[in-house]
Amino acid sequence: MSVLPEQIEDLITSLKILPGVGQKTAERLAFYLLRIDDKKREDLAKNILSVKDGLKVCERCFAFTDRDICELCSDYKRDDDILCVVEDFLDLVSMEKGGFFRGRYHVLGGVLSPLDGVRPSDLRIVELIKRVQDEGISELVIALNPTMEGESTSVYISERLEESGVKITRLARGIPVGGDLEYADMNTLKKAFEGRVGV
């Protein structure tokens, strides 16, 4: 595409590394970035560049933070006896948005996936077991995605903790709130039926 000036071409190429951004979207974004005022464009570039500056991983729960121990782990008002395992930090952020959970978190850093070469030692499973034992956890909520990998990781964690006596739960499966039965996939519908509760 010789018709595009090089600096625009370069920006399009860079933008295409982003997830879900193909050629068309990258073009649209590039021309949008050309049109906005310089300050906004410079801010975006600066924030991309400095996103990792001073960023750490919490020594206790492995969430992103700018301290050694993150804000959530340092918050003395949260319940110490209920621990929620999530796959990554973004899942923690989602849970926190709801504001319904007041315990602690543990960021696993992924899920087991033999095909992708992710083994237990690649995740923070040893650290999780140790926390459950050391911190007097009474309930471990496994909040992993309901995928094959998420399920087998849940099973693996449960087995490793079998003798610890800790109560292990997982998030309920069912029809999403506001969802439509007509469009639910059969597995979800089946899980929703099996998990039916009294009204």
Added chain:
Amino acid sequence: MSVLPEQIEDLITSLKILPGVGQKTAERLAFYLLRIDDKKREDLAKNILSVKDGLKVCERCFAFTDRDICELCSDYKRDDDILCVVEDFLDLVSMEKGGFFRGRYHVLGGVLSPLDGVRPSDLRIVELIKRVQDEGISELVIALNPTMEGESTSVYISERLEESGVKITRLARGIPVGGDLEYADMNTLKKAFEGRVGV
């Protein structure tokens, strides 16, 4: 959301200025940018920052370029007597991808829109009229979007050129190739019927 470290929060805020990027997408992009290697992230920031460096607008057709007269306008192998008017540079890029048009372009810089305060003097209409008169154009192809604004801009241009004797055409309306009659809107279907051709 105090749970997000400030540098991630700042990046999310910056990303949300992009078209079609809401909170969720911005979060996903930000965490993706955290994960990729530093070189790629730095390249993206650099390319955003430098996209306007040395960028000019072609003095003849108003396309983006890094010269005074763009590559397309300088290409002596293209037809000089057929001129295609497009709304913006991205439309020119789309047309060029097809490779079916071998004439010259004129980038209007928008379409007339009284509600948004876009008047003829805000567009490169005077320059277009002058080019049609000076360059011995025999056909002017109006390739504006088939919206209300695009249509009224087409009418305005046609009227301004009425006495010039130049042949004025516009892109055909109809069912998109690979499209489905069942899903076509009634206006498109009507245009397609009205514009039916012999087989």
